[in-house]
Amino acid sequence: MEIIRVDKLNKSFGDHHVLNDISFTVNKGDVVAIIGSSGSGKSTLLRCLIDLEKADSGDVFMEGKPLIKSGVYPSMQEIREIIMRMGMVFQHFNLFPHLTVRQNLELAPKVVKKEEPLQMNKRCETYLEKVGLLERIDAMPSTLSGGEKQRVAIARALMMNPDILLFDEPTSALDPELTGEVLNVMQSLANEHMTMVVVTHEMNFARKVANKILFMDAGKILEEGTPEDIFNNPREQRTQAFLSTVL
Ligand code: ADP
Numbered sequence: 001m002e003i004i005r006v007d008k009l010n011k012s013f014g015d016h017h018v019l020n021d022i023s024f025t026v027n028k029g030d031v032v033a034i035i036g037s038s039g040s041g042k043s044t045l046l047r048c049l050i051d052l053e054k055a056d057s058g059d060v061f062m063e064g065k066p067l068i069k070s071g072v073y074p075s076m077q078e079i080r081e082i083i084m085r086m087g088m089v090f091q092h093f094n095l096f097p098h099l100t101v102r103q104n105l106e107l108a109p110k111v112v113k114k115e116e117p118l119q120m121n122k123r124c125e126t127y128l129e130k131v132g133l134l135e136r137i138d139a140m141p142s143t144l145s146g147g148e149k150q151r152v153a154i155a156r157a158l159m160m161n162p163d164i165l166l167f168d169e170p171t172s173a174l175d176p177e178l179t180g181e182v183l184n185v186m187q188s189l190a191n192e193h194m195t196m197v198v199v200t201h202e203m204n205f206a207r208k209v210a211n212k213i214l215f216m217d218a219g220k221i222l223e224e225g226t227p228e229d230i231f232n233n234p235r236e237q238r239t240q241a242f243l244s245t246v247l
């Protein structure tokens with residue numbers, strides 16, 4: 001089953017063509033890793049998928065519903081319903097510093113779905129337990145390590161019961177000794193068949209956990225394939241050059 005289909009998506013900032021005819025699909029249960037050098041358009045692509053940026057032309061379908069079709073966006077209400085089905089985890093966690101861990105998790109369901117605390121308590125505990133942080137439920141974000149903050153951000157994304165999780169370099173802001181705990185949580189989500197799109201520089205993670213790799217270069221998907229294809233038999237010279245700098 002198709003979760004996301006992107007077809008010939010284009011986006012420019014001024015005369016800088018940042019996304020150039022991007023096309024790919026994400027099926028249910030896929031873990032898609034997007035790799036490529038800095039500035040190749042990876043974050044802009046994810047941001048277009050959750051409507052943090054508006055694309056200029058092309059299609060994005062989420063579970064068959066258009067987020068943008070032939071360059072045209074539907075109503076605000078339709079957009080909101082579509083992006084509610086997606087969770088996003090950012091490089092810099094983006095936790096609300098004045099709210100406890102529990103309040104961070106409960107904010108979106110409360111505001112967006114008008115859920116009551118009683119409905120949320122159990123899910124909140126379940127997801128914090130899943131990321132190994134149940135005992136920090138009443139902590140303030142400032143008392144958490146970077147790895148713990150990112151695990152809270154993942155639990156928070158899960159609170160909306162998304163059909164897909166998008167990650168933008170979730171471990172790039174972490175000290176090396178803290179990346180493992182975040183990658184382990186992501187690995188366990190993959191084991192539970194969570195559909196995920198992960199922009200990452202963690203090539204071992206991409207190789208081991210993803211079933212599909214997209215290599216982006218200068219706004220294009222230059223090469224797409226299984227980890228075996230991309231890491232062992234890259235076709236494009238640019239892919240080989242990129243991999244030789246990161247492996
Ligand atoms: P990546 O995530 O692969 O490093 P980005 O998507 O962040 O790449 O950026 C792609 C290109 O688009 C970069 O050249 C960047 O400077 C440019 N860019 C990103 N966001 C904006 C913006 N809001 N305004 C102008 N240029 C931008």
Ligand code: MG
Nearest residue numbers: 042043044169
């Ligand atoms: Mg980026």
